[in-house]
Amino acid sequence: MNQLERPKDEEDQEETECHHDNSDGTNNNNNNNRRKTVCPGVGEHPLQYNYTFWYSRRTPSRPASSQSYEQNIRQIGSVASVEQFWRFYSHLVRPGDLSGHSDFHLFKEGIKPMWEDDSNRSGGKWIIRLRKGLASRFWENIVLAMLGEQFMVGEEICGAVVSIRFQEDILSIWNRTSNDQTTTSRIRDTLRRVLNLPANTIMEYKTHNDSLRDNSSFRNTKISL
Numbered sequence: 001m002n003q004l005e006r007p008k009d010e011e012d013q014e015e016t017e018c019h020h021d022n023s024d025g026t027n028n029n030n031n032n033n034r035r036k037t038v039c040p041g042v043g044e045h046p047l048q049y050n051y052t053f054w055y056s057r058r059t060p061s062r063p064a065s066s067q068s069y070e071q072n073i074r075q076i077g078s079v080a081s082v083e084q085f086w087r088f089y090s091h092l093v094r095p096g097d098l099s100g101h102s103d104f105h106l107f108k109e110g111i112k113p114m115w116e117d118d119s120n121r122s123g124g125k126w127i128i129r130l131r132k133g134l135a136s137r138f139w140e141n142i143v144l145a146m147l148g149e150q151f152m153v154g155e156e157i158c159g160a161v162v163s164i165r166f167q168e169d170i171l172s173i174w175n176r177t178s179n180d181q182t183t184t185s186r187i188r189d190t191l192r193r194v195l196n197l198p199a200n201t202i203m204e205y206k207t208h209n210d211s212l213r214d215n216s217s218f219r220n221t222k223i224s225l
Helices: 066-072 082-089 135-147 181-194 208-214
Strands: 046-057 074-081 102-108 124-130 157-164 169-175 203-207 222-224
Touching: 046 066, 046 082, 074 082, 082 135, 102 135, 124 135, 124 181, 124 208, 135 157, 135 169, 135 181, 169 181, 181 203, 203 208
Parallel strands: none
Antiparallel strands: 046 074, 046 102, 102 157, 124 169, 124 203, 157 169, 203 222
């Protein structure tokens, strides 16, 4: 079985947890500072890394700051196996059904989806802008590629984000080391392949240091064809 194929008997699997999470993977409380660790259940197929889902939403008219961003972002669940992922993912709203200024984040456990996080501060992200209606399918493809270790860049990948906006939707994948050209190029090329992007698709890269300087995720990016 391909590692990320949906297991046929997933409903019969019991989830074994190192700490107390609910059966659908959601946490019993929303304390973002308390680390939740889950373990694969007996007979389940472990992922190479544990991953945590986050959700954020804000009013666009309000000025963003790192403090307000951290207050708006909410940890919604962690997974450690293929079975746990599909069980949790099947209960999530699809990105295309979200409204307004909303984001889903999927990051390795222990890494917050924030520019200032120790694992992110020296890194950056590749950005792909999508016309409306494509976000759900592209998000699933990028998530499966990340969990299935298709990028082949060791521990460089930190996580992925889908950002729902009013006129477009935006996918991004974050890596640890922005000045490693070989690694960032491999991530870009893998994104093109797993998303089956046309050769002329514009891709953008932005370091988290630049984001901190201009307090923006998607402005003033570097264009790559």
